[in-house]
Amino acid sequence: MSLPWLRENWRHLVNEHSSGKLSHAHCIPWFPDLGAETFIREWLKLLLCTQPKQRACGRCKSCLLQLAGNHPDYYEVASHDGKGIGVDQIRELTEKLQQTPNQAGAKVVWLRDAERMSVTAANALLKTLEEPTQATYFVVSPERTERLLPTLRSRMQLHRFQIPTTDAVEQWLAQRLKRVLTAEEQQLTQRYHHRPLALLSWFEAGQLPTDHLQQLSAVILGQLSWPKLDKGNWQAWLLATEQLLGELIRLQQGLGQEHLQLVDDSQPLRLWLTEKNFNVTELNHWLKSCYGVRKASAEQSGLNGPLLLQELWMRLH
Numbered sequence: 497m498s499l500p501w502l503r504e505n506w507r508h509l510v511n512e513h514s515s516g517k518l519s520h521a522h523c524i525p526w527f528p529d530l531g532a533e534t535f536i537r538e539w540l541k542l543l544l545c546t547q548p549k550q551r552a553c554g555r556c557k558s559c560l561l562q563l564a565g566n567h568p569d570y571y572e573v574a575s576h577d578g579k580g581i582g583v584d585q586i587r588e589l590t591e592k593l594q595q596t597p598n599q600a601g602a603k604v605v606w607l608r609d610a611e612r613m614s615v616t617a618a619n620a621l622l623k624t625l626e627e628p629t630q631a632t633y634f635v636v637s638p639e640r641t642e643r644l645l646p647t648l649r650s651r652m653q654l655h656r657f658q659i660p661t662t663d664a665v666e667q668w669l670a671q672r673l674k675r676v677l678t679a680e681e682q683q684l685t686q687r688y689h690h691r692p693l694a695l696l697s698w699f700e701a702g703q704l705p706t707d708h709l710q711q712l713s714a715v716i717l718g719q720l721s722w723p724k725l726d727k728g729n730w731q732a733w734l735l736a737t738e739q740l741l742g743e744l745i746r747l748q749q750g751l752g753q754e755h756l757q758l759v760d761d762s763q764p765l766r767l768w769l770t771e772k773n774f775n776v777t778e779l780n781h782w783l784k785s786c787y788g789v790r791k792a793s794a795e796q797s798g799l800n801g802p803l804l805l806q807e808l809w810m811r812l813h
């Protein structure tokens with residue numbers, strides 16, 4: 497496994513696989529910026545390989561078929577064009593699985609966008625998981641595990657990825673980029689260490705993202721004017737608002753520098769809090785309002801997100 501923070505997960509799976517104790521259904525959350533795709537693809541290869549060791553051999557017939565992209569015992573189910581995964585897709589899959597494997601090895605299914613399954617589709621999958629065909633492995637990857645039916649979740653082994661520390665990510669980035677990070681890059685790494693692959697692509701392209709949190713902090717301190725919200729940017733600002741409220745709560749609780757994201761602004765932000773007389777309960781209440789807006793926007797497509805965030809911001813003015 498090339499990504500150091502996923503090695504523990506990898507070792508665990510390889511051990512279970514080689515000792516014959518591997519469950520047949522696995523749920524791996526879809527965190528692309530943490531390397532979920534690399535992890536899943538490596539693992540699918542390992543499951544299909546007929547002579548695996550710590551990883552797929554890359555030489556057996558099964559590996560070669562997989563490399564060529566036409567392994568007859570590999571199935572991928574996903575949502576298409578933003579539509580949900582329907583029951584027909586699951587039924588078709590189940591029928592194919594009933595047939596015996598063409599190669600000597602296992603049958604492997606990758607179910608992507610799993611939270612987009614309709615309830616009927618999820619129930620059909622549940623039935624398949626309850627009566628699995630022999631030597632069949634399922635890898636199910638939802639964006640959020642908690643969006644799956646509880647009955648479905650209980651049928652799978654749930655995996656979690658550890659978020660790497662800032663130090664570990666800095667080290668990895670320096671290795672990959674073959675240079676030391678600039679001060680600005682170090683700051684971004686501290687803030688986005690949960691998204692190492694995003695950091696790598698930003699730094700490789702030399703395009704650093706807009707630091708919404710830093711800007712929002714400057715706004716409430718009166719150094720910048722309030723940004724104009726629109727459909728394209730409001731979600732980034734919502735995230736920054738949540739982060740800022742989290743930071744203000746930590747400041748109000750008197751937490752030390754090692755817990756803070758806006759170290760340089762911490763003193764002026766403390767003064768601002770005193771001046772505004774905001775307490776932790778209020779800040780927490782607004783943070784919950786942010787989560788409410790986020791949840792509502794995921795569930796209702798016609799929601800006016802920019803307006804709702806604007807209203808939240810009015811309380812911070």
Ligand SMILES: [Zn+2]
Pocket residue numbers: 544545546547548552553554555556557558559
């Ligand atoms: Zn192989």
